[in-house]
Amino acid sequence: MNKNRLLGISLLIIGIVVMNTIDNDLSSFISGVLVGIGGVLTISGKTIFSKK
Numbered sequence: 001m002n003k004n005r006l007l008g009i010s011l012l013i014i015g016i017v018v019m020n021t022i023d024n025d026l027s028s029f030i031s032g033v034l035v036g037i038g039g040v041l042t043i044s045g046k047t048i049f050s051k052k
Contacts, residue, residue: 008041 015034018027 002045004041005045008038008043008045011035011038012042014038 011034015031015038018034019031022031
């Protein structure tokens with residue numbers, strides 16, 4: 001596994017924990033963003049930005 005996939009998995013876990021522990025509108029938004037970004041990083045395994 002590369003670093004981006006590990007980062008994606010950790011963002012997924014953090015987002016799910018925040019979603020299940022804190023019941024607030026802002027925390028729901030933040031956890032949704034974390035789960036979304038984590039899912040994309042886990043599936044793709046790379047970032048959009050490339051080093052040139």
